[in-house]
Amino acid sequence: IINFSQIKCGIPYDNVPPCPPVLSVTTNCDLIENELTWYNPNDTCPDDIAKYYIYYSPFEYGDLILIDSTNHPDDTVYIHSNLSSVTACYAVTAIDSVGNESEFSNVVCVDYDVCPVYRLPNIFTPNGDNHNDYFVPFPETIAAVEKIEIKIFNRWGKIVFKTDDPKINWDGKNQQNKQDCPQGVYFYICDVIEITLDGLRRRNIQGSVTIYR
Template identity: 50%
Template structure:
């Protein structure tokens, strides 16, 4: 038997919405008159039905990991094991808002109550943005929104510049680029820069808006190799944020060694 009850109501829980369930009742009783069969056993007719779920899942839990080199975010989605409304979870809906933009549906991924889902958000222009998720069960009931989780420009290392480079063609430090640019793509959080480099006489030899800078030591106007020595720069760095660009000022010197 499924169970034994002493009341007139029984609720069967945690059912599969796609299956038909059939029941019958075996009742046991007796009369107080002597000479009658005791106990008296009766069986009901069989009744079958398919359950219709109207209870939405609980909102999911989220976390995000940022890869500044590849310019991508990985969203981690799971259901709290303490929740009791997640048993027939089928998928997650992922919503994304770019910097200064509105939320829209990014993707849907299959999921269940027992496993953590990892979603890689690829082909981003930058890593800054916000996410929330919803859980959907097998009958289409949708949970409330998860908590919003955002990635800011502080998710990546600081934008810093070296004080020396050696454009001698040996493949090592041949260009003036941000520190750790091989493992931290500055374009992950920087929209553009306004970089100007001067020689010791105050004459401009290079300028760019590329966050990578990529100065190879040549005078941008004459195309000639600049001589070894100390050069000075001013650089306005424009970081991407959810409420517009944030300007950060850098100035300093770099030694060119040949």
């Protein structure tokens, strides 16, 4: 068959990307995770979204890296979990049915101060009743802490315990001889290394804790 119509036949090609989504982020300090939620303002762009890409950077001015994608256009919630810190920046893009990718959504950053600062209790009771047996920080305060450097002293100035683990988990024993420390007041000096959008930040805290058996 010869086409004399001088009309070019072809398949229409879609090269119009979707609109960029609008992103918000909610932080769970206890679980150390960020929940991303977004919507797509399809008032002026084609409504043929197939999925979304999730981008992440640990720094405010760092390159955003693709870390995951959704499997359905109705999936507009993503939980970024198993984190060492909630400090991060995020963006989302929309992908249409032929692979066109939108521009980045608004970039949302979560800094260290979205969660309460690292804080320690002033008493614990290591008596084996499975209640308050360990000297540990308040759980919602470790969400942006990389490590600590804590030393705990008895009233004569001797170190009885030290660690760099933010969770501490001191059981009230002398770290050297493994014997129970006597009931009473102990003093600590602690450097807290916090993860911020600009890098690591060192903060010093000092205080006392009472062992009550």
